[in-house]
Amino acid sequence: MLRFLARRLLGALVITVLISAITFFLFFALPAEPALMSCGKNCTPDAVALINKNLGLDQPVPVQYWHYMAGIVAGRDFTVGHCPAPCFGYSFSNQQPVWGTIVDRFPTTLSIALGGAAVFLVVGTGLGLLAAAFRGTWIDKLFSSLSLVGNALQIYFVGVVALAVLVSGLHWMDNPAYHPITEDPVKWFTGMLIPWLVLSIIFIANYSRMTRSLMIEQLAEDHVRTARAKGMGRRTVFFRYAFRGALAPVVTLFGIDLGSLFGGAIITEFTFSLHGLGRLAVSSVSETDLPTLMGVMLVGCTAIVVANIVVDATYALIDPRVRLA
């Protein structure tokens, strides 16, 4: 297991470095005048030169990349001041190190992602299991059609309806807002509840449909039939044999979804006026704040890579054959 993990980690590191290099070259090598874009209205050639120097844009791109990567490990000095490690660059539009902004926004993204993912995983697979268990009955039909409806809905629509009904209309819930869990767990929970529910609706459909079809497939497998023939309890066969087999693909999908949510749930954040990495990415694009954009991209891709490692490890736990691979 340890060798398996070590191998995966090494691979992940290589992928992250590769992605960072590609993103860096795309962002810093391609635009003609990033300095001009971040210079303001009454820009002077002096100011452009200063920003170029501050950004290190007067140096060859590989050298810039090396400074960037070294800065993550050791910190960097800019003319405006020191950027302590891990230094993901200095944002000239925010006038602060990028890492500080990311650290401020990541908890919101983490809360949205983990809470929403927990809801859609549990509810989605739960509904799928129920539908599979009662295949062909009204329960199955109801859940199948509900999941179709869920699939067709969009966050910005469900979100606005949820706010109008649950918050403004019935006053059952508070306006969505992020409060740190460390300061007030209850407020954290009530503030995030609507985003979790709304975000999960579109995912639940996928998970319930996938679980249902996988379960039906598994229940028809030979080993399940054998188990049943041996006289095992219905519940044991259903969960220990069929569900375990169905779980692996679900976990794979979950890993990918969770990873992308860590990179920021843009529509959810905009719908509920939350400030996570998604919104940060969008605002840095519109402000041509390349250092921040680069930082968010790196954090997002690292999150996806890490989520994949966790999935691989979980996979190995569920299916012992994987470790040999």
Add this chain to the structure above:
Amino acid sequence: MTTTPTSPRRATPRTRRSAYAYASALAATALVLSACSSGGGGGGGGKEEGVGEDKTGAANYSVGTKDDSTGPAPEVPGAKKGGTVSVLQRDAFNHLDPGQIYYVDMLTAQLLYNRSLTNYKVDDKGRVKVVGDLATDAGTSSDGGKTWTYTLKDGLKFEDGSPITSQDVRWGIERLYASFETDGPLYIPQWLSGDGNDFRKALPDGPYNGQHLPASVLDTPDDKTIVFHFRRPHADTPFATAMPNIGPVKADKDTKQKYDNAPFSSGPYKVGDYKVGKSLTLVRNEHWDPRTDPIRHQYADRFEVSFGHQFADSTRRFLADQGDDKAALSFSNAVAPEMTEKVLADAGTKNRRFLEIQPYVDYIAFNTDRLKDVRVRRALAYAMPNGQILQQNGGATAGVVATNLLSPAMDGYRPTDPFGKKAKPAGDTDKARELLKEAGKLGQEVVYAYPNTDTQQKVAVVVTQALERAGFKVQKKEVDANTYRTAIAEVKNQFDLYRCSWGADWPVSSTVVPPLFDSRQIADGSQNYSHLNDPKVDAEIDRISAVTDVKQAAPEWQKLADRILTEDVPAVPTFYNRQFSLWGSRLGGVKYHPVYGSADPTAVFVK
């Protein structure tokens, strides 16, 4: 002074209003009449026609006396201390550094933590006086308007209790010369030291290397006195010194670029916590003395500003009026277009909303280098469907059809209407066609450029249809919204007409006519988008600029603007912007700020 397709002073790009199209062109016409009548009528009193409520009008401005400049500000009836005011804003502030501030949302916010030499005192009828803020009065001129002297009040303090002296104001002005101060208005430095960016040569590093402007330019003979020696007379100096960057910055608290995240307060509130792009908390500044301040109060304990609230979100919250939202307002978020009817129909909102004309004008500039025949330009002006353009921008609560180049919020405004836009808001196709025929240019091809936003794409459709009806052949040229302004500000651009917007920096039209139509301003990046080059106009600009009394100059600017519009036709104004604001029921003292076109927080209290 403009960025992107919008004016610097505007924080509500019209894209959010795109879905709004309920009011008919007819209603818009009625509104023009109501707005224009308020223009000449001396202001005061809400209008009851349609949704028009504009109190703001042209005769509302004056320069205050020493008494007007003396604190404290008049008590607001029913006001009490305490509580937290929530402020819901769509766009995050780009700047807190008063030297960098130029947009309406930040101009409004800085009123709470930053003081300038002069400022605007707005009474409950919407009348505006320019008064001394840090200074004892609005300034004294001598030397034919070239020299202006200000005396600081007693008892002025920074947030650490240290006194504010003329040296601090001097530092605040001199740091505008540093190369990193690029986003704020530059009137005073340019008047002192040179046009364009040339003024920076007078003090290339600002005051940071121990260099200062000579006393012959900016003098501080003692701790209380500041003397400006301008290169030319400037009658509207009291307005220019009301810009937020003509105030004190304490040298040892000046962190240069980083000052943007931690400005040192001279006003009733100071920065408590600032998360760039996310939220800003302003808390009481205990060292602010109300007796020195004629315009601000310190009723609430704190202001909690949060960003990222789309207009639909803030409007929903204000309408629902629940919990913390009862004590919430927005400086510049407008009522969402799709919710305006609901707000207007809800009697409960009657006392917690305003709908006011702003000093911003949307217009379409004609490139006079390419469209050399004035008859063609005149035909374009007649054909322009102002009413339909306004509809695409949000209709009656987003603005009123424009009839001339100056906003009704400007001092000296007259409701002149050379192209008959009042009578024909959809454009005068026949007249346009006739002019085009006379010029022998029927079927003339014109290139129309616009930014690729939702609203402007819809506007392009109605503009194209109207111009083609009049006999033009329109080639639409969609430009990326981020680079649009740079594209149209290129002198050698390949477009014939393009959408522009302009916001006056103060209600005197010296901030409109010269930057937009002075031929000496023609350069890449400048705002003479039409490239109008008329020596008679330039001479007239110089003549009016030299008039020492702004009240006398105001009607002259209007006359010149009208002459430019009728004789040179370098542009056609399309609509005057309006601000439609709503706030929570537990707030009192919310009023319209006619100069900034936003909700003024200086007298706000929690009931």
